[in-house]
Amino acid sequence: MAEDSGLTRRTVIGAGAAALASVAVADLFNVSTVFAKTGPTEGVGYFGRFGVTEKLIKDTLSHALSKGGDYADVFFQHRVTNNLALEDGAVNRAFANVGLGVGVRVVRGDQTGYGFTEDITEDGLRRAALTAAAIAEGPAKTGPTRFKVMDAKPNRYPIKVRWEEIRPQQKLTVLTGLNDKTFKADSRVKKVNLGFMDQGSVILVADSNGRIVEDAQPMTTMYLSIVAEQDGRRENNSVNRAARADMAYYTPDRLDMMVREVVDSTMILFDAVQPPAGEMPVVMAAGGSGILLHEAIGHGMEADFNRKNVSIYSDKIGKPVAKPFVSIIDEGTQEAARGALNVDDEGNVVGRTMLVEKGTLTSYLHDSISAKHYGVKPTGNGRRQGYEFAPMPRMRSTYMLPGPHKRDEIIASVKKGIYCERFTNGQVNIGAGDFTFYVKNGFMIEDGKLTKPIKDVNIIGNGPKVLELIDMVADDLKIDEGGWTCGKDGQGVPVSQGIPTVRVSSITVGGRAEKKG
């Protein structure tokens, strides 16, 4: 075990995500009061400590609009990330990262200019603003003269003990405990790798409409991966959990469940077979199978693709796309979920968006550019990986509402097909609509029963076709707690997904094919 190095709370802070989380919670709960007392040359909220004043923001927005853009915003971010990793029995590596920077965006119609800097000075911000301003070519517009701070903001991140209060020793105890439990669970376990991350990110968005929004966004993830050996063969599998929560998230029950899940899902691989190749009915288990929705419809409903007319869903709003018992939602309101958000990265409050209501396509996922293009309100989907990037429409937590069927009834209905239970990744081609997801664990279904386990198989389908072919939906909706990260145009953002047990009547399973006659 590690010795207690006698770190004082304060020294851990800088290295820990927590510095933010602490100040964030203390300051931001009272953010309106803080602002009420500030004048133009005093520090603004959390970023006051970095010399950010109302005057600096105002000047930056003026430079941003100096060539006549329609709209401009600045996005400040201070992001502290801590990782611990365990390999070969010891928590023997720590990674700490601090990102501090600001991005300036200028919008003119559908066009975007973007610049960012890590140099938070008048000069640094002016240069970033002028870079972004170049998207427009006209007479200067004036920026806001007064700012209003958003004070009615939801609080979806249940942080009781700030990450800075957590000494490294407390995290080490959890990690070494998890390692020991995993080895004890089964003598075939030969290697255990653990990764633990906590992150605090404070953002401030100020825009040319005079709006200022601040949010402190925590995140934690735990990754557990094992290698097992049996009769000279090896198999590996992994499990992870993620939440916008504090250390209390890692309850003994949750950690035990991770151990059980990773051990069971690995050991079963020794008996697993490759499923046959070709088209067949597929039953998607409740929870992580939400990846189907993310790929088959979620991306295609991001409004930027539709505004550009390149999504397979570009002309389908108001049209039936699925059976009447299929309703699909994207939202950010689930407390502590990885995909939860109080506000998006354009400062809009995040709510709930119906993508498909009773089988009919209802709404795209908008950022402010696409909302303006379509003449609708932004849906709070304007997200970015960090200050280095301009926002775009992204998912939050995407899931399907429960339906009229039962899980057992769905499995019993399949004569020959597969049941997909655990997944690693997926991808979609937005325009053609073709999408894939990779099944790590599942079962053959033969004569209405789960039979042989299957492993490592990719499934490929076409979004709108598969939506139409979802012909049974159970009542057992489950939101997956995995650490999913969605990638688009080189930006990764945390998301959640979920689904009840559903049946797709036919889809291509990429098993091993035999040569035909």
Place this chain on the structure above:
Amino acid sequence: MAKTNDHDMMAIAQSCIAMAKSAGAGDASARAYRVRDVSLDYRDGKVEKISESTTRGVSLQLYVDGRYSNASTSDLRPDALKTFINDSVALAKAIQADPFRALPDPALYKGQSSNDLQLEDPKYSAVTADEGRKVAKEMHDAARGIKGNEAILSVTSSFSSNLVENWMVTSNGFSGSNRGTSFFVSAQVSAKDADGRRPEEFDYAGSRVWSGLADPSAVGVRAAQRTLSRLGAKKSETNAMTVLVDNRAGGRLIGMLGTALMGFSLQQKRSFLEGKLGQQVVSPIVSITDDPLVPKAFGSRKFDSEGIASKPRVIFEDGVLKAYYIDTYYGRKLKMDPTSGSTSNLTWKLGAKSQKELLADAKDALLITSFIGGNSNSGTGDFSVGVVGFRVRDGVIAEPVSEMNLSGNHLEFWKKLIAVGNDPFPYSSMRTPTLVFENVSVAGT
């Protein structure tokens, strides 16, 4: 802080070592970096997005009382940096010991190539965003102008350039810096299909130097042709058949082999190539050298991320596995000599035939032009990936296919490689030629 010049950045790296040592680190390695990025997207007749930035920061490896931590920050204000390094050293002290962590043997720093790798365009700063706009418009107009253009829905063309600079210092004697530029142009075209699909395809080209960039209008034309060739794509039948992999797509496959060659995978029992050094593991026509010293190539370097002097190294020779990718840490754990922990450029022993000739030889086959999703298990070698491409009939490209899947196990799959083309893909460090496999498993209808 204000603008930083080269001298400042090297000084920052050096000061990080000094601060780490005074905070209690026995050894340390520091890399300061600065990256300038410019990008421009042009869509359907106007600029869609411009973005410019210069980012910089430092990344440190700290070796403290037999413990290890890694820290990086973009907050270079001197006081903040000092606090950050103190905290990071304290964090290292708080975790468990790792006897295998150490800086590289300084002997490995020696022997850097004195060749000029020509990785930087001296005229980089003369290429303005306006030049980028012209090139993007040229690609766009060329794509819009092709025969059959009435099916085109949207064309987005892009230009990007960057300048990457690193300054690296270690407490046991390494000091070095490098600079490299790159320019990329690409065009993405989507078209409307009869069945409501909107297939899209792209083409791109890149170069270390502006003057070496391929003709932008050719890129636009190819992107549009590739898209139109996708119209009417359908699933083909499930079968075991001959498969050709286009040189642009092949990097994904060889990358899967690469994962199994890494020290981490070997030491953590996650490699199907463990214990196979000196054995024939792939087809005897495979000879690949990892060559970090190819002039103007995207993966070229004189030293790796640890400071180890880069040398060409044979990875496969006539199908026999000759070397793994071993960094200092896993080298110590595995009791193997470090090579380098990461790939540079792959140089393949090429075949004599073009893709067209290989298609003619194959007669009845599938040509894979891109992969979609899927995954590979580096421990067992099982893989399964989505594929997009064309049926090949009578030795020529026939109808487009989509929604299909390729599956296998690498240990069997790579033995089925029967030919490689003469056409290494120039815009990726994998430099893959067209690959031809026989009797592999493809799922469709």
